[in-house]
Amino acid sequence: MELLKKKIETEGKLLDGGVVIVSGFLNHRMDIGLIDEIGREFYRLFADEKPTLILTVEASGIGIACMTARYFGVDVLFAKKKAGKNVAGEVYSSTVKSFTKGVTFNIVVDKNYISSADRVLIIDDFLAEGEATHGMIDLCAQAGAEVCGIGICIEKSFQAGGAKLREAGYNLHSLAVVDDDENGRMTVRG
Amino acid sequence: MELLKKKIETEGKLLDGGVVIVSGFLNHRMDIGLIDEIGREFYRLFADEKPTLILTVEASGIGIACMTARYFGVDVLFAKKKAGKNVAGEVYSSTVKSFTKGVTFNIVVDKNYISSADRVLIIDDFLAEGEATHGMIDLCAQAGAEVCGIGICIEKSFQAGGAKLREAGYNLHSLAVVDDDENGRMTVRG
Numbered sequence: 001m002e003l004l005k006k007k008i009e010t011e012g013k014l015l016d017g018g019v020v021i022v023s024g025f026l027n028h029r030m031d032i033g034l035i036d037e038i039g040r041e042f043y044r045l046f047a048d049e050k051p052t053l054i055l056t057v058e059a060s061g062i063g064i065a066c067m068t069a070r071y072f073g074v075d076v077l078f079a080k081k082k083a084g085k086n087v088a089g090e091v092y093s094s095t096v097k098s099f100t101k102g103v104t105f106n107i108v109v110d111k112n113y114i115s116s117a118d119r120v121l122i123i124d125d126f127l128a129e130g131e132a133t134h135g136m137i138d139l140c141a142q143a144g145a146e147v148c149g150i151g152i153c154i155e156k157s158f159q160a161g162g163a164k165l166r167e168a169g170y171n172l173h174s175l176a177v178v179d180d181d182e183n184g185r186m187t188v189r190g
Numbered sequence: 191m192e193l194l195k196k197k198i199e200t201e202g203k204l205l206d207g208g209v210v211i212v213s214g215f216l217n218h219r220m221d222i223g224l225i226d227e228i229g230r231e232f233y234r235l236f237a238d239e240k241p242t243l244i245l246t247v248e249a250s251g252i253g254i255a256c257m258t259a260r261y262f263g264v265d266v267l268f269a270k271k272k273a274g275k276n277v278a279g280e281v282y283s284s285t286v287k288s289f290t291k292g293v294t295f296n297i298v299v300d301k302n303y304i305s306s307a308d309r310v311l312i313i314d315d316f317l318a319e320g321e322a323t324h325g326m327i328d329l330c331a332q333a334g335a336e337v338c339g340i341g342i343c344i345e346k347s348f349q350a351g352g353a354k355l356r357e358a359g360y361n362l363h364s365l366a367v368v369d370d371d372e373n374g375r376m377t378v379r380g
Contacts, residue, residue: 029303030266032259058249063256063266069222076220076253113219 001041001175003034004153005190008176014186018158020126020178026153027060027125035067038175042123042151043071045173049148051121053077053114055140057096057107057132060125064153068123077114079107079139092142096135107135109143116144127152127174130161137170154178157189191231191365193224194343195380198366204376208348210316210368216343217250217315225257228365232313232341233261235363239338241311243267243304245330247286247297247322254343255313262311267304269297269329282332286325297325299333306334317342317364320351327360344368347379 013021025031051072056065057079065076082105091108098105114120122136133150140147147170155162155174165172177189203211215221241262246255247269255266272295281298288295304310312326323340330337337360345352345364355362367379 023300024303028268028270028300030256030259030268032256032263032265035256036260059252059268059270062249062252063268066220066222066225066253066256067260069220070226070257073222075222078218078220078249078253080218080249110213110218113214 001038002190003037004176005188007031007034008154008178008186008188012178012186012188014178014180014184016184018128018156018180020154020156020186022154026064030063032067035064038064038153039067039069039071041175042068042121042173046121046149046151046171047072049119049121049171051119051148053118053145054121054123055079055109055114055136056123057081057136061123064125065123068121068151072121077109079109079136081105081107092139094135094138094142097129097131107132107139109139111143114140114143114145118143118145119148120145121148122150124151125153127155127161127165127172128159130159130164133161133165149173151175156180191228192380193227194366195378197221197224198344198368198376198378202368202376202378204368204370204374206374208318208346208370210344210346210376212315212344216254220253222257225254228254228343229257229259229261231365232258232311232363236311236339236341236361237262239309239311239361241309241338243308243335244311244313245269245299245304245326246313247271247326250315251313254315258311258313258341267299269299269326271295271297282329284325284328284332287319287321297322297329299329301333304330304333304335308333308335309338310335311338312340314341315343317345317351317355317362318349320349320354323351323355339363341365346370
């Protein structure tokens with residue numbers, strides 16, 4: 001996706017350790033025109049899959065998932081990183097290791113809000129080692145729901161998540177792919 | 191707002207301790223048609239204020255803020271509950287006590303993404319004691335930005351946040367107000 005590629009090239013940064021900074025337009029301050037175009041592009045890519053639900057994980061995925069869901073006319077379910085008092089029912093739970101935060105945590109969804117009748121489109125801002133994505137796939141499996149697609153804004157080619165998901169046969173589309181060349185510079189494929 | 195009021199009456203629950211459960215349509219599974227109508231209503235209420243930025247706090251506020259920002263054509267900045275590796279710059283920080291989670295935490299925004307030129311519309315899903323809202327007001331004050339409005343989906347009348355903000359002169363609109371009657375039942379004003 002050309003617009004996202006240009007944004008990453010002009011405003012993104014690659015830190016030591018492979019952390020990609022896009023906080024000026026994607027996952028802290030959000031450029032709403034861009035996010036709306038991202039939603040439109042996910043619709044173009046996944047419309048034929050006819051998802052009944054979009055699943056993401058708090059926090060950065062939520063806005064992108066909502067702007068995407070508008071095009072599909074379906075609800076968003078966002079997995080929570082810890083069950084609080086405001087999740088009252090029984091939950092499906094999966095363990096995730098965060099690359100950027102260096103911690104392990106549980107993600108949960110209320111069992112009432114996803115079922116074996118659902119065709120789920122998973123949406124997230126980043127794909128690195130794929131831990132969060134695998135956690136969401138696991139939640140869908142527990143619910144008996146089918147994962148009909150995985151839409152990622154930025155995939156890091158130098159981490160293994162994307163390759164593993166494609167090998168496993170998932171219908172994965174990444175709108176931009178970031179490469180880390182041998183000199184620690186970032187190049188972006190649209 | 192009639193649509194939100196009806197949703198709360200038919201699907202919401204009031205737990206002991208004043209926790210309002212609306213996780214089936216607002217802050218876990220999100221009814222995108224409803225959230226879009228909420229965005230439209232916030233636009234109707236605050237369009238004259240001409241905000242340049244919408245500020246919210248992760249996680250539940252983000253989707254609502256994004257769907258609202260579409261109508262205004264402005265960006266969303268979401269305060270993070272803890273600075274991770276993906277917030278690289280200097281931050282404004284404020285301390286917030288969460289009513290639902292029973293914990294105290296810091297919220298932060300990168301100093302590069304809010305300035306004294308901004309007119310900020312604060313958007314959030316709930317207003318109870320007003321702790322999160324006051325934290326966001328504090329972040330705006332540190333940046334020298336003006337708070338031109340506060341838009342809340344659900345205000346709890348039995349907690350003091352709304353009254354305090356109105357006394358202080360803020361332009362606050364809550365789309366639905368939940369009362370807790372003396373028998374622990376919930377009534378909703380639209």
